[in-house]
Amino acid sequence: MANSKYEYVKSFEVEDEIMFPNLIVVRIGDRHFQRFSEVHEFEKPNDEKALKLMSLCATLVLQEYPDIVFSFGFSDEYSFVFKQTTKFYQRRASKVVSIIVSFFTSVYVTKWKEFFPEKELKYPPSFHARPIVCASLEVLQEYLAWRQQHCHITNQYNTCLWELVKSGKTEKEALEILKGTQKQERNELLFQHFGINYRTLPQMFRQGTCVLRTEVEDIVKYSENGTPIKRMRRDTTTVHSKSIAGRSFWNEHQSLLKELGGFTKDVGKINSDYIRSFLFESKLMASTWIVIRIDGCHFHRFSEVHDFEKPNDEQALNLMNSCAVAVLQEFPDVVFSYGVSDEYSFVLKKDSQFCQRKASNIVSIMVSFFTSMYVMNWKAFLPQKELKYCPAFDGRAVCYPSTEILQDYLAWRQVDCHINNQYNTCFWMLVKSGKSKSEAQRTLKGTQAQEKKELLAWFGIDDYNALPVMFRQGSSVFRDGMAPNENGAASKNRCYKVIIEHCNIIEQSFWEEHPGILG
Structure with missing residues (x-):
């Protein structure tokens, strides 16, 4: 981080650590799933390919993040359970939730064609997510039983609904017929009118899908006399069970017993009100500017694997910018964004x-949407490069009480952009000249801005300010022509074009030239 007079803005960041001994569950759901399934013509009431795609996403999440030991999902949702002792990202709720939903989204978009080769992904899917804080193993057991019960009730209802629609009823008529019906009545309707025994429907539809860790035995080599030498390897497995919260299912899996503990009794009647008491969500302070800051996860490795130009890859930066533009087009409440390298800050209007x-x-939806756009736009900006693995981003929300402090936050990010870019330009010039990375770091240790300018001049870069402005000042994305009306607010009836500029946002002149951005 750059040392500057603006660094005080970091004091507005709030810790959101989930304390021990609480168990952490991250629940993911598809945003606007009904519309997404209609646009992409999913089979009703269940699309097996869509469910298998979700299951694959969950499987790859477990393979990517060893601290997750169990997941359960159905329809458009998945719950991920972390081991009891996890210190994943210091148990910071925003980090944990955003990384998981981002990677899940990344896999969903990347693997879409494997399951729907004949269907184009017509717009970027996005998911919302939230942390579920379970105070004890008993609460987790109740939570899982509740989600599986919801799976059963929802699937039974939807099966009835769509059988009625397929028989000639309108959706409105079908809903009226099902209004107030109970489980047994719906079973009878399916059997008597459509010849469907509900219990014979695929387990995946009725019971949902579990993904959990297991160990498999591999032959790693053979001894001189031909005897196989075996080792245990961690793997994941997908299973279906009518009672995932029951002792008979849970206690037969060693990975669950080891990382979470065993259930001592079966769940009786599910008390949904009791479970909902643990589903509290913190709200951001009213009448404050909300900034959602998104950062690439392990971006240094990602840029090396994908052979990005050093110190700046113009096309990779343009890809990030395209995602920021899409965010402003998708979310009207986002009024401004600023990005550099692998990060972007999005400002939501004060009210x-x-x-x-x-x-x-807010964080999960925006991170998920940004991730989706990044994967979908990859080929447009980097057509010669294969996306070798699924990228992920993390996000956090910070509130700033005044416009002045918000502007100082943005100034801090631009100062950071300048200092980091100047350092990185020097660093990679040294490396390209033959020095090792360690030698380059030692050469630059403790150097000031003027010394770096002199070093760059030695490499033939006499004027640092002649380097591309996007590298030096980052990218600002906002709606063009936003001018306040007589009440001081931007008109809601005007159409705006989202534009990208590379300019000085530290000086007040930028904000004076664009008074409608922050109102």
Whole structure:
């Protein structure tokens, strides 16, 4: 981080650590799933390919993040359970939730064609996510039983609904027929009118899908006399069970017993009100500017694997910018964004009620959408490069009480952009000249801005300010022509074009030239 007079803005960041001994569950759901399934013509009431795609995403999440030991999902949702002792990203809720939903989204987009080769992904899917804090193993057991019960009830209802529609009823008529019906009545309707024994429907539809860790035996080599030498290897497995919260299922899996503990009794009647008491969500302070900052996860490795140009890859930066433009086009409450390298900050208007200002919803949706766009736009900006693995981003929300402090935050990010870019330009010039990375770091240790300018001049870069402005000042994305009306607010009836500029946002002149951005 750059040392500057603006660094005080970091004091507005709030810790959101989930304390021990609480168990951490991250629940992911598809945003606007009904519309997404209709646009992409999913089979009703269940699309097996879509469910298998979700299951693959869950499987790869477990393979990517060893601290997750169990997941359960159905329809458009998945719950991921972390081991009891996890210290994943210091148990910071925003980091944990955003990384998981981002990677899940990345896999979903990347693997889409494997399951739907004949269907184009017509727009970027996005997911919302939230942390579920379980105070004990008993609460987790109740939670899992509740989700599986919801799976059963929802599937039974939807099966009835779509059988009625397929028989000639309108959707409105079908809903009226099902209004107030109970489980037994729906079973009878399916059997008597459509010849369907509900219990014979695929387990995946009725019971949902579990993904959990297991160990398999591999032959790693053979001894001189031909005897196989075996080793145990961690793997994942997908299973279906009618009672995932029952002792008979849970206690037969050693990975669950080891990392979470065993259930001592079976769940009786599910008390949904009791479970909901653990589903509280923090809301961001009213009448404050909300900034959602998104950063690439392990971006240094990602850029090396994908052979990005050093110190700056123009096309990779343009890809990030395209994602930021899409965010402003998708979310009207986002009024400005600023990005550099692998990060972007999005400013939501002060009176925004997006997601009722629920922090986890806002962060997860925006990170998920940004990730989706990044994967979908990859080929447009880097056509010669194969996306070798699924990228992921993390996010956090910070509130700033005044416009002045918000502007100082943005100034801090631009100062950081300048200092980091100057350092990285020097660093990679040294490396390209033959020095090792360690030698380059030692050469630059403790150097000031003027010394770096002199070093660059030695490499033939006499004027640092002549380097591309995007590298030096980052990218600002906002709606063009936003001017306040007589009430001081931007008109809601005007159409705006989202533009990208590379300019000085530290000076007040930028904000004076664009008074409608922050109102």
